[in-house]
Amino acid sequence: MKNIYIFLYFFCVFVVAENYKPFESTYEPLPPTNTIFRNANIYDGEGNELNNTDLIIKDGKIVAIGVDLPSSIDLIEVDASGKWITPGIIDIHSHMGVYPAPSVRTSSDGNEATSPVTAEVWAEHSIWVQDPQYALALKGGVTTFHVLPGSANLIGGRGVTAKNLQRNTINSMKFPDAPHSLKMACGENPKRVYGNRGQMPSTRMGNAAGYRKSWIKAQGYLSKLDEYEAKSDEAKELSYKPTRDLELETLAGVLRDEILVHNHCYRADEMATMIEIAKEFNYKITAFHHAVEAYKVADLLAENNICAALWADWWGFKHEAYDMVQANIAIVDQARNGTGCAIVHSDDEIGIQHLNVEAAKALSAGIKAGYDISKARAINWITSNPAKAAGIYNQTGSLKVGKNADVVLWSKNPFSIYALAEKVYIDGAIAFDRSSGLEPSSDFDVGIINPSKNRIEE
Amino acid sequence: MIKNKLLLTLIILTSNSVFLESSNLVIKNAEIYDGIENNPYQGHILINDGVVTKISKTSVPYADKVYDAKGKIITPGFIAPDTQLGIVEIGALNVTRDDEASIYNIGFSIHDAFNPNSVLIPWNRANGITSAITLPRNTSSPIGGLGSFFLLDSNLDISSEADIVMIGRFGGSGSSSRAETLALIDDMLSFAASLDKKDMSSDDSIDEVIDDSSIASHMDFKPRDVKALYRLINDNLPLIIKAHRASDIIKLIELKNNYKLNLIIMGAQEASLVTDEIVKNSIPLIVNPINNIPNSFDELASNINMTPMLEKAGATLMFNVSRSHNYHLIRQGAGVAVANGMSYGGAIKALTSNVAKTFNLNNRGSIKVGNMADIVVWEADPLEPSSMPEKVFINGVDTDLTTRSTRLRDRYIRDLEKPNTYRN
Numbered sequence: 097m098k099n100i101y102i103f104l105y106f107f108c109v110f111v112v113a114e115n116y117k118p119f120e121s122t123y124e125p126l127p128p129t130n131t132i133f134r135n136a137n138i139y140d141g142e143g144n145e146l147n148n149t150d151l152i153i154k155d156g157k158i159v160a161i162g163v164d165l166p167s168s169i170d171l172i173e174v175d176a177s178g179k180w181i182t183p184g185i186i187d188i189h190s191h192m193g194v195y196p197a198p199s200v201r202t203s204s205d206g207n208e209a210t211s212p213v214t215a216e217v218w219a220e221h222s223i224w225v226q227d228p229q230y231a232l233a234l235k236g237g238v239t240t241f242h243v244l245p246g247s248a249n250l251i252g253g254r255g256v257t258a259k260n261l262q263r264n265t266i267n268s269m270k271f272p273d274a275p276h277s278l279k280m281a282c283g284e285n286p287k288r289v290y291g292n293r294g295q296m297p298s299t300r301m302g303n304a305a306g307y308r309k310s311w312i313k314a315q316g317y318l319s320k321l322d323e324y325e326a327k328s329d330e331a332k333e334l335s336y337k338p339t340r341d342l343e344l345e346t347l348a349g350v351l352r353d354e355i356l357v358h359n360h361c362y363r364a365d366e367m368a369t370m371i372e373i374a375k376e377f378n379y380k381i382t383a384f385h386h387a388v389e390a391y392k393v394a395d396l397l398a399e400n401n402i403c404a405a406l407w408a409d410w411w412g413f414k415h416e417a418y419d420m421v422q423a424n425i426a427i428v429d430q431a432r433n434g435t436g437c438a439i440v441h442s443d444d445e446i447g448i449q450h451l452n453v454e455a456a457k458a459l460s461a462g463i464k465a466g467y468d469i470s471k472a473r474a475i476n477w478i479t480s481n482p483a484k485a486a487g488i489y490n491q492t493g494s495l496k497v498g499k500n501a502d503v504v505l506w507s508k509n510p511f512s513i514y515a516l517a518e519k520v521y522i523d524g525a526i527a528f529d530r531s532s533g534l535e536p537s538s539d540f541d542v543g544i545i546n547p548s549k550n551r552i553e554e
Numbered sequence: 555m556i557k558n559k560l561l562l563t564l565i566i567l568t569s570n571s572v573f574l575e576s577s578n579l580v581i582k583n584a585e586i587y588d589g590i591e592n593n594p595y596q597g598h599i600l601i602n603d604g605v606v607t608k609i610s611k612t613s614v615p616y617a618d619k620v621y622d623a624k625g626k627i628i629t630p631g632f633i634a635p636d637t638q639l640g641i642v643e644i645g646a647l648n649v650t651r652d653d654e655a656s657i658y659n660i661g662f663s664i665h666d667a668f669n670p671n672s673v674l675i676p677w678n679r680a681n682g683i684t685s686a687i688t689l690p691r692n693t694s695s696p697i698g699g700l701g702s703f704f705l706l707d708s709n710l711d712i713s714s715e716a717d718i719v720m721i722g723r724f725g726g727s728g729s730s731s732r733a734e735t736l737a738l739i740d741d742m743l744s745f746a747a748s749l750d751k752k753d754m755s756s757d758d759s760i761d762e763v764i765d766d767s768s769i770a771s772h773m774d775f776k777p778r779d780v781k782a783l784y785r786l787i788n789d790n791l792p793l794i795i796k797a798h799r800a801s802d803i804i805k806l807i808e809l810k811n812n813y814k815l816n817l818i819i820m821g822a823q824e825a826s827l828v829t830d831e832i833v834k835n836s837i838p839l840i841v842n843p844i845n846n847i848p849n850s851f852d853e854l855a856s857n858i859n860m861t862p863m864l865e866k867a868g869a870t871l872m873f874n875v876s877r878s879h880n881y882h883l884i885r886q887g888a889g890v891a892v893a894n895g896m897s898y899g900g901a902i903k904a905l906t907s908n909v910a911k912t913f914n915l916n917n918r919g920s921i922k923v924g925n926m927a928d929i930v931v932w933e934a935d936p937l938e939p940s941s942m943p944e945k946v947f948i949n950g951v952d953t954d955l956t957t958r959s960t961r962l963r964d965r966y967i968r969d970l971e972k973p974n975t976y977r978n
Contacts, residue, residue, distance in 0.1 A: 460940035513889030
């Protein structure tokens with residue numbers, strides 16, 4: 097009898113251990129704020145501008161867009177005449193939580209700069225959920241953000257996509273069903289960090305060799321896994337499952353198209369090299385990040401369906417960022433008859449609050465370069481394009497019926513510096529309301545200057 | 555015929571001279587934000603030899619050259635008060651940096667390192683910045699290092715005002731207590747206040763004073779350092795101290811009053827907690843209106859509403875940016891301040907005349923008769939980052955708005971049938 101209990105105990109532990117998938121999203125939206133917006137001007141994130149249009153959000157979803165939509169008793173009516181609505185903004189390159197504010201050594205957890213390949217680390221395990229920066233980004237209209245490890249390493253680890261609804265665990269902020277990403281980095285950073293320690297890589301050719309060596313290891317691991325998984329159940333019992341390897345699991349996930357590659361890379365020639373390596377090992381690069389020289393290879397990026405996530409104008413802080421062209425984003429967007437994928441990213445705690453203005457600068461530069469680009473298209477740079485690059489476009493990133501109601505109501509045209517996000521909805525629930533004063537504050541903000549007030553309460 | 559000959563001779567004579575090219579110009583029909591008044595007015599500006607000589611609200615003054623700015627806003631050229639223009643080309647490349655010294659501290663001047671051919675200069679000029687104050691990096695001394703004013707006209711014959719400001723810093727350092735920093739600054743100023751003209755008569759006499767002072771000896775002062783300190787006390791040399799915490803700002807105000815310093819506080823992320831003290835003691839501030847990040851434990855009160863609040867309280871404001879190279883983004887910061895409640899005219903002054911007044915740049919920063927004609931004609935609203943200058947006049951000269959950036963752009967969107975290296 098006793099033996100049976102022991103057996104059952106081990107059986108349960110075994111089964112649970114085999115089936116438990118750690119770090120799954122436990123996100124729950126706030127209670128829905130079912131709303132009809134009347135007479136709004138809308139950029140829908142699909143390239144359309146709709147004027148004097150109504151929008152209904154209900155039970156977390158976008159339910160209807162059209163003129164003179166019928167209201168119902170359960171809808172709050174918001175007069176949006178003269179105002180603008182866009183999809184919630186998505187930042188594809190954020191370090192919120194891994195480089196939180198205040199910027200202090202004890203919580204700067206974005207770079208595991210101890211080895212050039214750390215594919216085994218996950219950014220979500222560094223994220224500090226009490227970072228006061230999330231709420232600031234929310235007031236700038238950001239509803240979703242993608243956090244990456246830093247760029248010290250050739251392969252820096254997994255990134256994570258999160259809802260901008262601050263919670264006290266990261267799992268409860270994780271975007272449901274969003275794929276993981278993998279951060280890779282070209283150029284000066286890895287070769288500087290490791291070269292200074294007298295170890296490989298100390299050159300760009302060292303960088304390239306480093307990636308390739310890793311992918312060869314990953315291929316070997318993957319073929320062992322495939323071999324095992326192809327076996328019949330009986331054969332599996334007679335053989336050992338390959339021992340788990342966190343580093344190679346991540347890389348194998350890329351080779352199986354389950355994990356999206358986000359590659360920090362400034363120089364055009366290095367992007368071309370990275371595309372060669374991706375072809376050699378048969379994986380896909382989802383986006384190049386920072387890519388100050390993307391305009392030099394815009395066609396190559398478009399042909400290979402690679403997005404470029406870019407700043408509107410930051411440059412010059414290092415040699416590989418010297419050839420800045422303000423029309424970079426527009427040139428990428430317009431490549432191969434407008435099939436390019438351009439994204440405006442922040443990589444910055446201030447920039448993330450003003451991605452609409454960053455897009456405005458990029459658009460203005462594109463128009464000056466002679467391109468005919470509409471604002472309705474340019475809004476894609478901060479909505480649907482980053483949604484695609486994060487692998488969540490089926491859920492968010494544009495105002496399509498059935499998608500998540502991630503919505504921003506702007507006081508003015510969002511391409512103006514004077515536009516302020518008035519109301520921000522995440523999954524159809526109001527998360528920030530400028531007029532009522534509804535806004536989240538992190539535990540960090542509580543009583544830290546004046547015990548009876550929050551940090552920036554007046 | 556004679557007239558034509560004369561004209562031809564004139565053209566030949568003047569073809570290399572910007573001076574004559576600009577000798578006589580009227581900018582007409584402009585909506586003028588002059589940097590003095592809060593509201594704009596319609597007018598015509600006559601420029602002779604680089605100087606504004608007449609502003610007419612009625613008839614258009616006669617000039618050889620006429621620029622019609624109808625429907626356009628014009629402002630004084632913006633002056634960036636906190637830059638590394640001309641002394642840092644590429645941040646992470648030390649061989650292109652001239653912002654640090656290894657021997658001198660307090661008296662270290664960056665003036666002679668300025669490179670008017672830096673690619674940052676046309677880039678910032680094309681975005682509306684006509685002049686700037688270039689500051690060194692902090693030295694090992696809590697106060698020290700001298701900044702200079704430069705005109706961004708890309709002329710090898712540099713127009714500048716050398717060593718117009720000293721910099722310093724005060725706050726949490728991670729190495730020693732801010733109380734020690736304050737005591738050290740106090741000792742240095744006390745030493746400076748003890749100096750008289752005789753002490754300063756020669757380097758030898760300065761060396762003697764250094765030998766007699768424990769703080770000067772301990773800090774290993776050189777005569778250059780002592781001369782700079784002397785100017786703080788005796789010449790009203792502006793002193794920019796970077797500080798944030800409310801209690802630190804109060805301490806600096808005490809220091810200002812003890813030594814009658816011409817103090818400017820930079821950063822000042824907690825200024826909203828000590829607004830009254832700042833205004834009462836007439837401390838100009840250099841702030842970044844877009845920075846609302848509590849980036850350190852000294853900056854917990856960082857708040858997007860700070861700049862508008864300070865303006866309402868009557869503070870004198872100037873703007874800086876938190877990242878390198880794009881110093882022109884002070885106008886984006888100004889736009890954010892206006893979006894959050896600052897007055898438009900106040901924001902323009904923060905970009906122009908407030909800098910000129912604070913740093914005694916007497917003939918710049920506003921459009922008025924007698925001032926140098928540093929004038930920008932804007933396509934549209936200058937505080938919208940998407941609107942760009944159409945014309946930038948510096949000393950009345952219509953400057954080139956081509957940048958390396960626009961050249962690189964054109965290489966990749968024009969003449970695409972040629973290999974890129976054979977394009978223009």
